[in-house]
Amino acid sequence: MENREQSQFCLRVYRATRKIPRGKVATYAQIARAIGHPRACRGVGNALNKNPNSYSSLSLRSPAGRRGATKTLTPCHRVVRSNGSIGGFASGAKKKRALLVGEGVVIYKGKVDLKRYLYS
DNA sequence: GTGTTGACCACAG
């Protein structure tokens, strides 16, 4: 099963992350809680770090109009820290900021307005 | 099996 390429924990993280709509963001704690591990925020970051389907591989395009062609991509750039900070990114936080901005997320002083873009 | 590392979180000072 190719699904078992990663642990169930990682798969849950990817799945929860994929639920984040374009223009919205979620925190590591939020993802962790969504998968049933409210204290696994570290594990979430760890899973996303090894995420093989990161958006960073793609260019700054808007998949809003794309049809089912979207395979199991994980918008890890939509996952930020609880304080709104970008945090880290496998391809560099710089790219993460660019991706978020490209989706309409306003970043002020390197932080995202969670009260405005946080997705539950 | 133990210790270390990691894209973290919450709390205290």
Added chain:
DNA sequence: GCTGTGGCCAACA
């Protein structure tokens, strides 16, 4: 507001 400390979970050497 920043820094330091303790804690949780998972993967790796």
